[in-house]
Amino acid sequence: MTAISTIQGSGASSPLAGRTVTTAGVVTGDFQPAELQSGFFLQSEQGDGNPATSEGLFIYVPGANPLSRIEVRPGDRVRVSGTVKEYRTGSGTLTELDTISALTVCSTGPELAPALVSLPVEAITDLEAYEGMLVTFPQVLTVTETYNLGRYGELLLSSGGRLFHPNNGQGGSPEEYPLRSILLDDASSRQNPAPLPFLSSPGVDGTRRVGDTVSGLTGVLSFQFSEYRVYPTAEPAFVNANPRTAAPERIAGEVKAASFNVLNYFTTLNSRGANSATEFARQKAKIVAALKALDADVVGLIEVENNGTVALQDLVDALNAAYGAPVYAAVPDPATGTGSDAIRVALIYKPGSLSLTGESLSFPDPMFDRYPVAQTFRRNTGSNQTSTDFTVVINHFKSKGSCPSSGDVDQGQGCWNQKRVEQARKLLQFVGELQRRSGDQDVLVIGDLNAYGEEDPVQTLVAGGLEHLSLRIPAAQRYSFVFDGQSGELDHALATPSLAARVRGITPWHINADEPAVLDYNTEFKTDDRYAPTPFRSSDHDPLLIGIDLGAVCPR
Template sequence: MSMKPALLLSCALLLAACGQSPAPVTEAATAPAQAAPASVPGAQNSLQSLSVKPDALTVTVPEGASAVTFTLQGTKLPGGKVFPAVIQDGQASADLSGLPKGDPKYTVTVRAYDVPGGVVLYAAQTSINLSSGKVTAPLTFERVKADVTVTASPVLPETSALTAQLGEQTVTLTVKDGVASGTFAGVPTTGSQTVTVTGQSSDGQTTQSGTATFAVLEGGTRAEVKLTELAHCPVSTSPVTRVPAVQGSGDASPLLNQVVTVRGIVTADFQSGLRGFFVQDAQGDGDAATSDAVFVYTGTAPQNVQVGQFVQLTGTVNEFYSSTQIDTLTAFEGCTGTADVKAVELKAPFTDLEKYEGMRVTFPETLTVTDNYNYGRYGELGLSAGGRLFNPTNGNVTTTAEANAERKIVLDDANTSQNPASLPYLNAQGTRRTGDTVTGLTGVLHYANNVFKVEPTTAPAFVDSNPRPAQPADVGGTLKVAGANVLNYFTTFTSNDRGADSAYEFQRQKTKVVNALKGLDADIVTLMEVQNNGDVALNDLVTSLNTAYGTDTYLAVPTGTVGTDAIKVAIIYKPARVSLVGKFQVDTNAIHSRPPLAQTFQDKQGGGVLTVVANHFKSKGSCPKTGDVDTGEGCWNELRSQQAQALLGFVDRLKTLSNDQDVLLMGDFNAYGAEKPIQTIMAGGFVSENLRIPAEERYSYQFSGQFGYLDHALASTNLDKQVTGVTEWHINADEPTLADYNVEYKQNPECRTNVCTSPDLWQNNPFRASDHDPVLVGLNLTRDEVRQDFALSVSGAAEATAAQPYTLNLTTSTAPDTLSVNWGDGQTETLSSSATTATHAYASAGTYTVTVTATAGGQTQTAGQTVTVSAAPVVVTPPTSVTKLVISEVYGGGGNSGATYTNDFIEIFNAGSASVNLGGYSVQYASASGTSWSVTPLTSVNLAPGQFYLVQQAKGTGGTTPLPTPDASGTIAMSASAGQVALVEGTAKITGSTDASVRDYVAFSGLSNSTSASRVTPCTDTDAASDFKAGVPTPQNTGTAPTACVNPQ
């Protein structure tokens, strides 16, 4: 029913008692319970003021009550009558109108309720006299209490103990006929009370529970609880270990190699990929230092599990490469019930992740793909909080390698196989670029390969936040210059070559490179990593590029082979847009293995002059053990800094040569923006145009998940004012390597590796044409006047004879300031500025390149001539006595550059008519003008008439063919061009060719690495030069067929 609200007021006054004891309470209110607080405040046994009038009773309302009744019982009312009170200002008053006349004495019982018609909270009793208004005894309210009997069912067979919890009281229940019961005595009455019953198995599992909410009424209450079965496992006969105890608080489990029984909720089933599943303790141990989950390795014996399933298993604790796991299962049981484990939120910095190993985790913040290098090989992506990671020495942001590491987490594919056939996370374009993002990543945290990885339990929803750019950003200007690394563009495919492994791969590479260069559409392009095989690879690229344009759009600056590396830099240009000014220039400083290449151009439209320099500095890899090691900017940083300083000197010469201050340095400097080599160049008068690019876009290369720009555009201060824009076209660094031209491990018919399972993401587009992004610069050049070049040319015969004069003719456009010639044989000569010829005599045969250098007006020009020099006649000094043994051939070029044979040798021939035992003989050698002789003893061999004898000498590092089996061996390093050889009867060193023990003697000169001095016929010995000829070496030993002499000596 509906009641008007009543005010609650305190009671305080005490009326005088009449000395009478209160009669027992004989009537109890049993009105239906209504909602009320679970407990009612107010002290028990409180004395209340009772006002007695002939027609009314008034009492102070106890605290917490909102309704009061008075029950009067007397001689005239033996059955009693209830009078409801009206509450006002904390006083409850009852109108007693209608009482029978006569006896004024009554026993009065006062009851206070939580709500009108509700539960009795307080009761008190006393005797009164209505006529006199007296009370026989103080009115004392007492808190009403009652017993609560609790029953709970059904009880499971595995439940061995049940307890009931009511407020702060706990009662152990007893079970009979599948029903548990127990009683709470003296429970204060209330309109709402809740009891909770919990059942446990003998091994401590909570098997079932239930609750009931009820009113505690005056006179007692019965509460019935319906029990619900909870997730639990069969009773274990072995002690059960909590999962957190298996993990422990350290890096390794404290229970290593122990057999344990654990229970938990299956949070992820990766048995098809990781060959195991993850279980997590349903409640956890509350210790922040210990993980609540563990990986269960099943290997080739998978278990039938479902995510959310409660399981119990027994196995051995192991550390698999520092990842805690339970393996070698001896028991496994599925338990009743399922549960969902709430994921732990992780936010950067990602430190101290050991305490979450194996647990279900989620990342609420947006993560960015910052590393896709291993995407194709292992199906994993490196993700970072707060955007992509930049190299600390790039200059974009202030960071450290340690700070970067704390922002990175790896997303795995829950698969241990390499080169997976199906790649997760690919977008519709068949790629997954760095810079793309994912939010709300959820999975389990797994430790493998020395890093923590997220194995997703919900498919990550990637956003293509960094879509492929169809073309480079507009850089403005009337002239565009690009720098592009073409990733080892090789036209040959041997095992020693760096590029494509086959013509098929090369065609795929070429297609992407041509697409990239055509997309840049620059007027001048500097190229890095072109094969250094003359201009063969360069011309192939230009031809292919022009085919794509459908016209001869580009020409190459022809340099031939440049430097000592297998790759070189190169420059191509559009002849319709620019013209060459003078010859190309190469920095010949020995500090460079890939020398910078420079060419001056003039803009055909505006007339501006510009010198472009292509660069490729020493890489950061192939680190030495000592010396120029990595101190924070990669290995060889000092060498790169020296190359930068040398480049500045080269630039000074270029400015003088072109008479123009506009120089643009392009290329792969293998140094990030804030590193010493770049800072050296900037301090030398150059401006980094890359700094015009916004910091978040300023990168051209990805390494180990960190980004930076190794590819630079550095303009001289004068040229910087003419730059209109710069961009890095992000077609390569953001792409996974799987998109490149290679077919290794891919599902491609041309794949030749032992496994060809990865998807082939190659497409006919520019993306992943290289590992470096190209740089594009826009220019509005100021018009310049071009100075006429100083010219030099040379001419001369292509052949000459050793020791004979050779003349070279010289022609210059104007009188030179200096003039010099390098004859190519180690001899140089300074000529007068008016010289028109130069003469030189070569000491030995060979091919020589003559280089003439002339300077005039600050310009330097060189010109060359190749000369092939033939050998001078062999000079033979006759021996002092006639002998039957002769030296038939001498060769000192073995093992040298260009040689066929690997060793020097001396050949002996028996030109006599009788055999000679060579035991005790020796061959001896001295330099052409020397007097100190080296000795090689001969072996004891009976050398028959017409038979040859071969003495092998020192071996060089060159040559391709070993000598025939020698008859004797020595270690004498003979000169390839000139020397003395003697055949001696004895082994003591001679003092000269006239010693009595000398049986034959030959002095030779004018030979080379590829020629020997041999007798025209071995039987002829006239002690004349005509006995010998210079030619291809033909070593012969005792195994060679004898040569019969017609008239043996």
């Protein structure tokens, strides 16, 4: 009889790989069905006293093996014979017993108590000593990534709260984040699980948001696809610590301005956005619901199809239909165009609240594929008799992706950072031109800058005299996007000093970044489709709302 700890050894791989052994232990996790893991986890009842060796082992018994018909349950005492194997999926391996030749349930008794594991660990390799074992994380863990929930039944959890991008201003480092994180896996071997696991409630209102928490997570620790993961043996006790809100936080200000990346709103189907008329109707319903709840006087839109005014007017028409009245209008396109990219920025506004002063302008510089677009507005009515004009500039800087092989490569701020810095310099030039043309100093700069708050493009704008209004948002709420488990603010608001003094409030509305992607408008990869025509997951970016009093300078 070979002890499980001897099979596991004290390193990343078993010293007995390829050898046939017989071992015994207590079943801690039963995942025998083919739609799960086609096996179970076995653990020594008495350990060897060596903290470097795991006492757990995965026993792989697929349906083709006649012994798979022997059912085991947690607490069963089992003796098993098979071949030691290092099973590889990605980088790293899982030690398991394969080619099972004998399997006997000897008796049934109490289930084993889980080993306690706390995050952060000092090194990722510390978890190897618990591979295959029943474990409990006694602390509060926070959901920090939901992207793969619908595709693979996975949630990324972290200790110490959600993970923020290191360049966003909340602290943290990419070196420490893996030590604070663990993957929660539904143990299903199938893609697109149905029903969706870990949701807050059944039906279309169910979600699981970044920022929600779980305590006392218990399951077996496995290693698959290059990551340690927990297959729960008890239902995780989630707390809806970051609940949805039906509308953005109320902020002061006679005029409300908003920025919203609408994630490829394309009337041309099967291009960047919706692939079918059904998907487009679903996408439109969600975006309209979000815009209607924002109810801003002027909205800067990002990622609208650049097909003249077709897509933009389609969205305005749908929004007005939802109001049942012509509440919004599109700002006419600038004579100098909107750029050569497939997507563009645009402005819509409420003619009942604001009037256009002069024509819209863009900045047709070759540094931009998507030109910044600006319009000067005047408030129609208000309690202040000294109402002033103000100008809004909507932007979409170069993305961090599609990296070049040389030149403007990632040096810690994503690819194309040098180009984004140059775009920031050009934007400052544009702001100066707008002030000279309008004769008014009040300029609001909004949009998706594809840069986090402490990165060079944003700091270039600040050094050029703009106030970063987003810094007025509490640090814990200062994000609009989640990527690779890290929250950060890509969508910003900045203002010239004179307008910054008139800003009464600013708030993000977290309807998208925190939500699982599986709740969006798309129809593919959804065995369990929870779509609802609500604002939630209408895009992948959160909108930003700013409140302004135009008639008076506001004390800070």
